[in-house]
Amino acid sequence: MRFASIGSMAIALLLIAGCEHAADTNYARGERELPMDASAPQRAVREAKVAADAAGIGAAPAAPPPFADAIASTIPTSQVAVDSVPASMLIRTGNASVQVDSLEAGIAAVHALATSLGGYVANTSMQAGDAQVHSATLQLRFPSARFDDALAGLRPIGKLESSNVNTEDVGEEYVDVSAQVANARRLEQRLVQILATRTGKLSDVLAVERELARVRGDIDRQEGRLRYLRAHAAMSTLTVTVHEPMPIVGQQGSSGVMAESFRQAWRNFVNFVAGFIAALGTLVPLVVLLGLVGYGVVRVTRRSKRQLPQSAGEPAA
Numbered sequence: 001m002r003f004a005s006i007g008s009m010a011i012a013l014l015l016i017a018g019c020e021h022a023a024d025t026n027y028a029r030g031e032r033e034l035p036m037d038a039s040a041p042q043r044a045v046r047e048a049k050v051a052a053d054a055a056g057i058g059a060a061p062a063a064p065p066p067f068a069d070a071i072a073s074t075i076p077t078s079q080v081a082v083d084s085v086p087a088s089m090l091i092r093t094g095n096a097s098v099q100v101d102s103l104e105a106g107i108a109a110v111h112a113l114a115t116s117l118g119g120y121v122a123n124t125s126m127q128a129g130d131a132q133v134h135s136a137t138l139q140l141r142f143p144s145a146r147f148d149d150a151l152a153g154l155r156p157i158g159k160l161e162s163s164n165v166n167t168e169d170v171g172e173e174y175v176d177v178s179a180q181v182a183n184a185r186r187l188e189q190r191l192v193q194i195l196a197t198r199t200g201k202l203s204d205v206l207a208v209e210r211e212l213a214r215v216r217g218d219i220d221r222q223e224g225r226l227r228y229l230r231a232h233a234a235m236s237t238l239t240v241t242v243h244e245p246m247p248i249v250g251q252q253g254s255s256g257v258m259a260e261s262f263r264q265a266w267r268n269f270v271n272f273v274a275g276f277i278a279a280l281g282t283l284v285p286l287v288v289l290l291g292l293v294g295y296g297v298v299r300v301t302r303r304s305k306r307q308l309p310q311s312a313g314e315p316a317a
Contacts, residue, residue, distance in 0.1 A: 023208045089229065092147050092236040099245055100158035103134045106242035109157040110138050115148055117142040118186035119235070135243030148192050153238065170229050177229075184219045192213060 003113050100106030107124075119142025126136040142150060147165075154160050189214040198205050 024035065026125065040117040042304075045179045085294070088143065088144065089174050089233045090230045090231070091145055091168040091170055091229075092165065094151070094163065094165040094236075094238045095241075096151070096154055097161040097163055097241045097243070098154055098158045098237065100242050101244070103128070103136060103242065103244050106137065106157060107136050108243060110240055113150065113157070114138075114140045114142060116153070117146045119143065122237075134239060137239065137241045140238045140240060141235050142238070144234060147236045147238070150238050151238075158242065172234065174226065174229050177225050181219060181222045181226065184215055184222065188215050188219065188285060229304055 001203050060102065098106065100109075103126075107126075111121055117140075119140055120142050123139040124136065128134045140150065149161060151165075154163075193210055195205065195208045198208060
């Protein structure tokens with residue numbers, strides 16, 4: 001009995017080995033028997049089916065998809081090797097307003113703060129006219145991990161009047177774009193392999209080259225988006241406006257606030273008189289028209305009163 005069971009196991013192993021050999025032969029035969037006169041989509045579908053069966057991915061779809069989709073069907077999307085995602089993908093931006101005693105000292109303090117944070121001042125704009133409040137707007141760029149330190153560093157500079165912080169989480173977008181780049185890289189490698197082994201018509205080769213150029217363009221655009229997200233997540237932006245307080249007295253060289261008040265009162269009086277004179281252009285014609293209408297009404301009333309006594313004194317017919 002023991003020898004019989006051993007013999008049965010040996011026969012079963014031989015049958016399994018024969019089946020595997022026959023399957024490998026069929027795969028190789030299917031790959032060699034691809035017709036060269038078939039159209040580009042059909043050949044791509046058959047090549048995709050052979051590659052998918054050999055890799056253990058699964059059978060290709062029954063309906064022939066377009067040329068690019070048939071090639072993309074050989075790329076597994078369940079196992080996507082994405083880039084390493086940074087620990088924090090938060091883009092933080094903010095605005096702050098600080099009142100300082102001296103504009104020059106405030107600007108120097110903001111520059112020193114940016115340097116101490118390991119950053120720099122990107123943009124600067126100033127307003128220092130005679131009729132304007134002296135102020136300056138500075139845009140700070142520094143590592144995101146020092147954002148709270150930046151807000152705390154504004155308090156010693158002057159009076160912190162307002163602050164506004166905006167935080168945007170782009171971690172999910174970063175993972176999605178990284179997965180798209182990984183899949184596009186696999187598709188690019190597949191297209192390069194097909195282009196290297198293609199021996200069919202010239203139109204087929206040109207179709208593969210066009211698809212390859214499109215895929216590489218998508219890769220460049222997606223990688224540019226990844227670089228943008230990494231750069232803005234690594235460096236935060238804080239826009240700081242420093243300004244001097246509003247002057248309580250008049251400017252130097254003027255006669256003071258009281259003299260300015262009298263001048264403003266005189267200007268208001270002149271404006272009132274000018275407005276009244278301008279209104280006369282409308283009031284005078286209206287008054288004349290009302291006077292004529294009233295004079296006509298009075299005359300008609302008097303005439304009717306005179307005619308009533310005469311009518312009463314006449315004998316009845």
